[in-house]
Amino acid sequence: xxxxxxxxxxxxxxxxxxxxxxxxxxxxxxxxxxxxxxxxxxxxxxxxxxxxxxxxxxxxxxxxxxxxxxxxxxxxxxxxxxxxxxxxxxxxxxxxxxxxxxxxxxxxxxxxxxxxxxxxxxx
Numbered sequence: 001x002x003x004x005x006x007x008x009x010x011x012x013x014x015x016x017x018x019x020x021x022x023x024x025x026x027x028x029x030x031x032x033x034x035x036x037x038x039x040x041x042x043x044x045x046x047x048x049x050x051x052x053x054x055x056x057x058x059x060x061x062x063x064x065x066x067x068x069x070x071x072x073x074x075x076x077x078x079x080x081x082x083x084x085x086x087x088x089x090x091x092x093x094x095x096x097x098x099x100x101x102x103x104x105x106x107x108x109x110x111x112x113x114x115x116x117x118x119x120x121x122x123x
Contacts, residue, residue, distance in 0.1 A: 012098035013107045015071050019083055020051060020064040020093050027065035033086055039079040040069035041113035070099075075114045 017040070021027050024047065031043030047065030054060070071079050076096055083094050099107070 012073060012100060014099040014102060014110045015073060015076055015096045016099060017069040017071055017076070017079055017083075018093065018095045018097070019067050019069075019087065020049070021067065021087065021089065022062065022064055024048075024065050026088060027067045030083065030086055031067050031069070034069055034071075034079055034082055037078075037082060038114050038116060039075050039082050040071045041110040042070050044068045070110050072111055072114050 019030065021030060024045065027045045027047065031040075031045055034040040035043055045065055045067050048063040049066055050061065051064045052059065052061050069079060080094055080096075083092060
């Protein structure tokens with residue numbers, strides 16, 4: 001794990017944010033909206049997957065599509081807001097996992113592609 005100058009764990013350079021939805025079309029819409037708004041550098045859709053979960057007192061089984069977004073800690077709150085607003089689930093899964101290591105070039109790309117100004121700053 002990387003540490004800052006005080007020996008504390010360094011903030012992650014990137015996050016992987018996961019959600020699920022009930023159709024491939026909905027997954028594509030969530031992914032495209034987040035990338036177009038620069039809330040994520042990319043999104044990967046996997047599915048269908050089988051989800052087994054407890055909901056409103058019962059155990060449910062459903063086919064779902066997972067969407068994995070690559071973003072930065074600075075853009076997380078805006079991405080979460082986008083997912084809550086655009087999602088059709090009452091309580092959508094929104095889980096962020098820190099990226100503790102990655103290639104410098106890839107992490108730079110994620111940062112540039114999620115910059116609100118389009119990464120137009122000095123390089």
